[in-house]
Amino acid sequence: MLRDAVRSLAEAKIAPYAAAVDEEARFPQEALDALTANDLHAVHVPEEYGGAGADALATVIVIEEVARVCASSSLIPAVNKLGSLPVILSGSEELKKKYMTPLAKGDGMFSYCLSEPDAGSDAAGMKTRAVRDGDHWILNGVKRWITNAGVSEYYTVMAVTDPSKRSRGISAFVVEKSDEGVSFGAPEKKLGIKGSPTREVYLDNVRIPADRMIGEEGTGFATAMKTLDHTRITIAAQALGIAQGALDYAKGYVKERKQFGKPIADFQGIQFMLADMAMKIEAARQLTYAAAAKSERGDGDLTFQGAAAKCFASDVAMEVTTDAVQLLGGYGYTRDYPVERMMRDAKITQIYEGTNQVQRIVMARNLP
Numbered sequence: 001m002l003r004d005a006v007r008s009l010a011e012a013k014i015a016p017y018a019a020a021v022d023e024e025a026r027f028p029q030e031a032l033d034a035l036t037a038n039d040l041h042a043v044h045v046p047e048e049y050g051g052a053g054a055d056a057l058a059t060v061i062v063i064e065e066v067a068r069v070c071a072s073s074s075l076i077p078a079v080n081k082l083g084s085l086p087v088i089l090s091g092s093e094e095l096k097k098k099y100m101t102p103l104a105k106g107d108g109m110f111s112y113c114l115s116e117p118d119a120g121s122d123a124a125g126m127k128t129r130a131v132r133d134g135d136h137w138i139l140n141g142v143k144r145w146i147t148n149a150g151v152s153e154y155y156t157v158m159a160v161t162d163p164s165k166r167s168r169g170i171s172a173f174v175v176e177k178s179d180e181g182v183s184f185g186a187p188e189k190k191l192g193i194k195g196s197p198t199r200e201v202y203l204d205n206v207r208i209p210a211d212r213m214i215g216e217e218g219t220g221f222a223t224a225m226k227t228l229d230h231t232r233i234t235i236a237a238q239a240l241g242i243a244q245g246a247l248d249y250a251k252g253y254v255k256e257r258k259q260f261g262k263p264i265a266d267f268q269g270i271q272f273m274l275a276d277m278a279m280k281i282e283a284a285r286q287l288t289y290a291a292a293a294k295s296e297r298g299d300g301d302l303t304f305q306g307a308a309a310k311c312f313a314s315d316v317a318m319e320v321t322t323d324a325v326q327l328l329g330g331y332g333y334t335r336d337y338p339v340e341r342m343m344r345d346a347k348i349t350q351i352y353e354g355t356n357q358v359q360r361i362v363m364a365r366n367l368p
């Protein structure tokens with residue numbers, strides 16, 4: 001029922017704008033409005049804070065169905081979870097009430113600020129500093145590649161509180177867009193997910209109350225990594241949705257397109273490609289849903305499974321969207337058809353929330 005409801009909504013209210021959002025590289029406001037009106041913008045927020053209380057699998061299905069028509073728009077529910085999960089996992093009750101309530105209501109989105117210009121895969125090498133000043137902390141630094149920066153009201157920021165301790169000297173904070181000293185860089189000009197703003201976040205002597213720290217001092221990096229264990233599954237879902245969208249489009253096209261006097265769907269070479277695409281998508285779906293169930297239960301092997309789902313599903317998305325372009329021939333290579341956008345959008349799923357090389361490092365360290 002959830003899938004049917006999200007699919008209808010996505011096809012009616014999000015899909016019609018997907019090409020324009022990509023072409024104009026603009027934020028998908030129509031998608032945000034439609035998702036918020038239907039309580040789908042941050043489905044993971046627990047009911048006690050006014051949220052929909054969706055479990056990890058339901059959240060994955062929402063993201064998958066939105067990504068099937070517009071990958072940029074699927075980053076609304078996905079990054080709202082990424083940005084706010086550190087608070088849900090490690091924050092005080094006061095912090096949860098203060099920030100999950102407006103998030104659930106649709107009054108403010110959440111972003112996640114881990115990466116920096118010189119600290120990507122090696123996130124623990126970050127330079128952003130937080131220094132204690134009485135009952136406040138003062139933050140200085142630059143966060144890079146921040147999804148929905150400028151649009152979000154709230155930012156989970158990881159910063160060094162004790163440089164002598166490397167990852168154990170990193171703490172997490174909630175920073176608000178309206179805090180003095182917060183500003184944003186120009187939007188990045190990207191290959192895909194052009195509707196999702198990616199900007200730098202500048203922290204210039206940002207003074208915030210001490211109770212905005214998420215969890216204990218020095219636990220920020222652990223919280224950031226624990227968050228990714230759960231949210232990599234949402235990127236797997238995004239990849240899955242993009243791949244399914246490409247397969248669905250190609251499936252229809254090959255029945256219409258005629259060469260050699262018959263629909264190209266009649267050629268076995270085409271049928272085998274479609275069969276392989278569907279097979280890979282189904283394998284990615286099973287892995288992703290199983291990982292979502294593990295996320296919900298908090299199983300011990302979640303770290304491996306989350307990394308495996310993200311890595312596998314994103315590789316599948318890249319293969320399937322490339323094949324979809326192939327199935328449309330020259331037409332697939334143009335912006336008159338959606339599969340070239342899907343192919344460009346798919347690429348990011350192999351890069352963010354840890355590149356697929358990093359996922360393999362994570363898996364190798366946590367072999368079942």
Ligand SMILES: Cc1cc2nc3c(=O)[nH]c(=O)nc-3n(C[C@H](O)[C@H](O)[C@H](O)COP(=O)(O)OP(=O)(O)OC[C@H]3O[C@@H](n4cnc5c(N)ncnc54)[C@H](O)[C@@H]3O)c2cc1C
Nearest residue numbers: 112113114115120121145146147198351352353354355357
């Ligand atoms: C569109 C977009 C949105 C993003 N959104 C966010 C966000 O909201 N919040 C956030 O914090 N970050 C975000 N990121 C950052 C993203 O997570 C990083 O780009 C990613 O982790 C890689 O870091 P890097 O770009 O610095 O690449 P690098 O770490 O410099 O990696 C370069 C290459 O080296 C490889 N590599 C690095 N180390 C190893 C190793 N040990 N073994 C093998 N290979 C290695 C990588 O896999 C990659 O192929 C976003 C990025 C993009 C592009």
